[in-house]
Amino acid sequence: MRKIEYCPISMKKLLVKMKDTSELMVDLGYSAVLYDDDDLAMEVIRLEEKMDVYDYHVQISAMLAARTVEDAEALSGVLQIAAAAEIVSNAAGDIASIVLLKMGIPHELKKDLRRADETVARAVVGADSKVAGRSLDKISFETEVGMSVIAIRRGESWIYDPEPEIEIVAGDILFARGHDEGVPLFLEMVTGKPQVPKAYQESGIGQLDRAVDIIVKMKNRSELAVGLAYTAVLFDSEEVAIEVEVIEQEMDEMKYDLQRWVLQAAKHVDDIENLRGLLHLAVSTEIISDAALKIANVVLHDIEPHPILAMAMRESDEVITRVEIAPGAEMDGKTLGDLDLETETGMYVLAVKRGGRWNYNPKAKVTLGAGDLIFARGSKSGEEQLLKMSGARS
Numbered sequence: 001m002r003k004i005e006y007c008p009i010s011m012k013k014l015l016v017k018m019k020d021t022s023e024l025m026v027d028l029g030y031s032a033v034l035y036d037d038d039d040l041a042m043e044v045i046r047l048e049e050k051m052d053v054y055d056y057h058v059q060i061s062a063m064l065a066a067r068t069v070e071d072a073e074a075l076s077g078v079l080q081i082a083a084a085a086e087i088v089s090n091a092a093g094d095i096a097s098i099v100l101l102k103m104g105i106p107h108e109l110k111k112d113l114r115r116a117d118e119t120v121a122r123a124v125v126g127a128d129s130k131v132a133g134r135s136l137d138k139i140s141f142e143t144e145v146g147m148s149v150i151a152i153r154r155g156e157s158w159i160y161d162p163e164p165e166i167e168i169v170a171g172d173i174l175f176a177r178g179h180d181e182g183v184p185l186f187l188e189m190v191t192g193k194p195q196v197p198k199a200y201q202e203s204g205i206g207q208l209d210r211a212v213d214i215i216v217k218m219k220n221r222s223e224l225a226v227g228l229a230y231t232a233v234l235f236d237s238e239e240v241a242i243e244v245e246v247i248e249q250e251m252d253e254m255k256y257d258l259q260r261w262v263l264q265a266a267k268h269v270d271d272i273e274n275l276r277g278l279l280h281l282a283v284s285t286e287i288i289s290d291a292a293l294k295i296a297n298v299v300l301h302d303i304e305p306h307p308i309l310a311m312a313m314r315e316s317d318e319v320i321t322r323v324e325i326a327p328g329a330e331m332d333g334k335t336l337g338d339l340d341l342e343t344e345t346g347m348y349v350l351a352v353k354r355g356g357r358w359n360y361n362p363k364a365k366v367t368l369g370a371g372d373l374i375f376a377r378g379s380k381s382g383e384e385q386l387l388k389m390s391g392a393r394s
Contacts, residue, residue, distance in 0.1 A: 011061045011078065015312035018054045018085040020160045021047055023226075023318060024120075024151060026088060026288065027177065029095035030219065031120040033105055033281065035183075040122050043153070043173075044096035050158075051089040058082040077298040078306050081233065087291035088226070094284040104274035105281065106208055121147065121183045123190035125172045131190055137164035145185035147178030148346075150317070161317040161379070211265070211278055214258045218285045221247050221254075224361050225292035227350045227377050231320050232299045234313050235375075240351065243360050244296035251289040258282045320350075320375070321383045326391025327370040337364030345385040347378035 025047050032040035062079055066072040098105060125132050131139050141147050152159040152166070153173040159166065168174070176186050184195040225247040232241035259282075262275045269275060298305060313320060325331050331339060341347050352359045352366060353373040359366060368374070376386060 012312050014058045016316050020317040022085040022088040025092035027120040029092040032099045041096035041099040048093040055086045077303040084291040084294040091284045091287040103277035105277040106274045123187050126192040127170045129192040132170045146182035147176035147186040149176045151175040222288040225289045229292040229295035241296040241299040248289045248293040251286045255286045320377045323374050323390040325372045329391030330389040335367045346382035347376040347386050349376045351375045
């Protein structure tokens with residue numbers, strides 16, 4: 001194991017790196033399983049090693065910064081959130097290991113995961129690729145293939161949320177997020193080679209729908225829990241933190257339900273490898289919700305959030321924002337389905353607060369009105385669009 005050498009890095013920068021890296025790892029881990037892609041899985045393992053380095057530096061920085069008991073108390077929440085990000089990264093590594101260890105995942109589950117709003121793809125820029133030597137704004141991946149580049153690996157260096165002016169060079173490894181149908185188009189555009197889709201066989205496992213529904217729901221709920229946990233800390237909201245606690249308890253129950261289903265199904269299955277992969281995925285996904293609760297506990301345990309936490313969250317690749325809808329604004333009187341905010345702004349609505357009532361993970365039929373508070377996560381450019389649509393009251 002390579003020895004970690006200490007070098008001075010600001011605590012804020014470390015927290016930004018840990019948050020961005022752990023969230024990217026989860027996306028890559030699920031996509032590795034979805035496409036049975038060893039390269040994606042190995043990227044997760046490489047990033048897991050980086051997270052160990054970041055975690056080490058956070059701990060050293062905190063010890064160097066603490067001079068009094070008050071300093072230590074103020075930094076305890078920072079360390080708790082850093083530890084949670086490390087747990088998320090370890091869970092992502094476990095998800096990626098499903099591919100590397102050749103555990104089976106039923107094809108039916110992969111089909112359902114592809115119906116999710118977005119997935120992540122990885123592609124190496126070929127020497128003859130038409131994107132080599134061009135900047136991202138000139139390539140316009142969003143228009144051409146419906147995918148947006150979220151990170152670039154250039155050698156051992158990572159560039160998160162790359163600027164539009166950055167020039168792509170041969171050998172760069174691009175990571176892009178978008179809909180499943182855009183993945184083969186993205187791969188062909190970047191590599192310069194035609195893509196041949198993999199052929200999959202149905203698993204033949206009876207009554208698999210129940211297990212697939214549980215796994216898909218667990219994935220969605222764990223992602224919601226992480227978003228709400230950061231929201232609770234950023235806005236010091238005990239109500240939101242309690243919702244994270246509720247989701248974590250639901251996740252435990254879903255994991256137990258899946259375990260019972262697997263034990264019953266094993267009696268009727270010749271090859272249990274597919275079932276092994278399902279169990280592994282469920283356990284790893286549930287661990288992500290445990291990490292979310294660890295973040296929310298900063299609020300639930302009445303730990304005063306250090307100002308550096310808010311600064312780090314504002315500088316991360318994916319920001320969390322709160323906007324209030326002004327009377328007569330574009331959002332006033334329209335449903336979330338009408339607005340289609342994820343497509344129009346790239347922002348995912350975590351919750352809506354109206355008066356003293358909360359609506360978590362609101363459905364498309366929810367009608368918004370003046371005075372509603374919208375809590376959402378997404379890119380900084382998406383946040384700007386959301387502010388305009390809400391009447392720019394934040």
